[in-house]
Amino acid sequence: MIRDHFRIMKVDLTTGKANLIERDGRDQYLGGTGLAAMLFDEFGHMDRDWDDPDQPLIFTIGPLTGYYPLMSKTCCAFRSPYHNQYAESYAGGKSALSLRFADLDALVVVGKAKRLSALAVGSRLIEIRDVEYMRGFDALRTGRVIRKIFPGSGRRSILRIGPAGENLSAYACINVDTYRHFGRLGGGTVMGAKNLKAICILGDRGFDLPEGKAYSTLYKDIFKQLTTTEMMAKYHGLGTAVNINPLNALKSLPWKNLQQTSSPEADNISGERFAKDTLLRNAACAGCPVGCIHVGFVREQFQANNQYLYRQVSYDYEPIFSCGGMLEVTDAGQVLRILDVIEKEGLDNMSTGVALAWATEALEKGVISLDETVVPLTWGDAETYMKGVELISRPPNDFYRLLAQGSLKCAKKYGGEDFACVLGQEMAGYATGEVFFVSEALGFRHSHLDSGGYAYDQKHEDKDVTRALDFLVNDARERVVLNCMVGCLFSRGVYKDSVLAQALEAVGYGSLVGSLDAIGRRVQSLRWRLRLGMGYEPARVVIPKRYTEVTTWKGPIDTDYLEALRTGYAARIMEMGAPLPESEE
Template sequence: MIRDFFRVMMVNLTTGKTNIIERPGRNEYLGGTGLAAKLFEEFGHVDRHWDDPEQPVIFAIGPLTGYFPLMSKTCCAFRSPYHNEYTESYAGGKSALSLRFADLDALVITGKAPRLTALCVGSRRVETRDVEYMRGFDAIATGRVLRKIFPGSGRRSIMRIGPAGENLSAYACINVDTYRHFGRMGGGTAMGVKNLKAICILGDRGFALPEGKQYPKLYKHIYKQLTTTEMMAKYHGLGTAVNVKPLSELKSLPWKNLQQTSSPKAENISGETFADDTLLRNAACAGCPVGCIHVGFVREQFQTNNQYLYRQVGYDFEPIFACGAMIEVTEASDVLRILDVIEKEGLDCMSAGVALAWATEALEKGVISEKETVVKLNWGDAETYMAAVELLGRPPNEFYRLLASGTMKCAKVYGGEDFACVLGQEMAGYATGEVFFVSEALGFRHAHLDSGGYSWDQKHEEQDVTAALDFLVDDARDRIVLNCMVGCLFSRGVYNDDLLAEAMESVGYGELHGSVSEIGDRVQRLRWRLRLQMGYRPDKVKIPKRYKEITTWKGPLDTDYLEALRSGYAARILEMGAPLKDKE
């Protein structure tokens, strides 16, 4: 039954109490990122540190989850261990559909368990298990054990952390159903600090589809666009890994800690090479007909009996950039081997790869020594990088503890800030130019997906500061609307504002407080207000020197243009996040 309120499960790990609450606001905030922000505004604490037990970890889905294709993501919101401010991360897998089948719009977890714990929730069941014996288990082994502890159907989703989350790395991730992740900004540590090793969501209840002709007709129309046009073919074919070669040709692929923006060796780790040499199969999130998940295989030989072990490892562009181009690993199989270790440790692959790229250059320049790195980091040396990943996940010394808390934090202690490739967090794989660098450095999640800054750089050679800033704000708002739903951003070419409004009406949500765009603006301002209340100062953000030294196909980076964008975007953010009373 369609309802105009949110149904939220509250779990307190300290007291063991669980209850269901109902909250209004569906027509004002839709769900997903809007719902998560409203729940954090109510249950979060702007005056307490990120690791306070009462800080919530929130998982929220949208009003179209389970009703339309690619509405397959879950929003995870928390106070980040990376910068101690409000943030979000997104993941697919089966998490969203499992929450829908559990009859929940959101799950809010507070408190801290006395011992390492696994939580299982469903519409008819809430259970915690003491799993202290699993401390130190990697994320893959944890998944195997949990599937036995909490048996279930295909509507079951298992989210878990590895050693990095237990050891409170600032960029530990949450592994979701093996091949998806809440990757950035330390969601795994937000769980780890609560002694929460895993969450199993049981979709143990059905839900009715809307009656009448409007819904099935619209569903068929959307499904056809997603499956029979060329719009989504890229994602199923080579996937986002197809970006490696074009970006290198545009001199926009960060290479060797951004010492270069292209390399003839990029061909060796291109999407085409991965497909030819490593691709085992495609997979898809629940509720998605596209199948963008590319799973490669790693083969290793046992020396004792001459037999082989095959392991399956997911890949796409960002992992290839971080664990290939950024550390100059130029064999596809070696990239997958490094990613396999990162998966087990439960680290965000982009942050881990970029951190090790900085450490390699710092060692090369004499800023640090092998006393700090333990192993001798060399460009392209996959075996050494695999060992270093384990040291990041289980720090043996102060250097790795600092590096696991963020590359720039480590650089501020040891030196090498100028070549730390950090834009709010360790950078994503685009060196397209000024607009993208400012977009990621100042953006809400410091993510390449906050807005299409990388796209603007590639399409616009003119340096129109106002037009670029308008684009960053408007495109971020449009993406926020889809993140309220919570849809896959790959589908944004299909789900425009008009279609989303029609989809909402078809499932019974016809009465919205303003247009879809106005709701996006409302949520955009709420999210910025939360971050600013926790101390974010966009006007104080600095972009490291390394970014000002690069050359793209357009030529050397224009530092004056970069600074105009940086100061202008900071002013826009401060305006969007101003307290409501200042706007009255």
């Protein structure tokens, strides 16, 4: 049923009570990232830290969720344990469709359970169950147990954390339906602070599709573009892992803690190599016909009885870059073994791999010793890295407790800040140049998906600061609109403004069509106001020295251009975070 208001389930873990709330604002915030920011503005606390029990953990979907292919993401918003400011993360799986089938636009969780608990939410059900016996369970085992506790159909989505979330690592993730994750900035840590081991979303209702030819015709056209053209072919074929060799050729592949931007060994962990040696099957988020999830297999032999165990592990470009190239692990199977441990512990794979890369270089240079690392972290040694993952998740000493809060925080105490590969958080896998470095370092989510800065570097050899800054601001705003829907960003080549307008019109939201640009500006502004209000100072962001030592296909990094972009983007952020004129509110 099309409705102008939002339907929100708010659950208080402290009291065990829940209530259904309706809020206006569809015409101002659409849904997704806009709704999440609106709800945090209402329920969040600017003057309290991230782990205050009353801080909300928010999950939202958009007006097109369930109606069109690849409108399959959920936005998760929270105050981050990583920087103690407003943050977002996105995941797919079944989460978005499960919320739609539960007749909810948002789930807001506040409070803290007295004991470790699991929450089940549906249109007809709210249940909080004591699962203290699951403390210490890894994320995969937790999923198996929760499926038995809360039985359901294919419309059920299970969100859970591993030991890293319970132990409050600042980059613990939320595992979603095994192969997807709210990965960055510590959503799993927020669940751990709330004593919340798992959330089961039960899609126990149906919803009607629009009648008439306009909707069915548009749906078929979008489906055709997504499945029969070359536009999405790479995502189904080799997946994003296909980026390894091209970025290596461009000298833009972070390698060995960014000491290099290419390596002759890169082909050994390329998308082609993973497909040949490890690929078991493709999978897809609910409501997606593309199937970009690539699932490889890990084979382990037990010496006692000479038996073999096979485990399934998902991979794509970012995990391969962070746990392959950055650690100089050049065997596809060994990369998957590291990722398997990361999955179980419930950590963000990018932050974990990059943190271990920094620790390896710090150990190599004598900045730290074996007293700190416990195991002799060594380039290319998957066995020690697997142990290192567990030590980050379950810290045995002060070094790992601090490393679990972030590489740069650890480096500030022990040394090695110059080679900590941190751009707001541990970097994504694109050493493409100045525009990307500034985009991720200062961007709202410190994500490679905040804008296409990595693509801009590859397409523009000029050093026009104003042109680059205009691109970052405008491209980010366009992505904000798609994140209000909430669409998979892989589909942005299909869901251009004109198609989004048709899609909204066909499902009954035609009145919103003329407001998309204004909504994008409003949401972009509100998100920045929330971050700035929590202490973010973009002008004080420092880009570590390692990034000035990088050489790409264009040559050495231009430090003057980098600094001009950094100061210019900081000023643009302050402008975006300023209160909007009353006419635009």
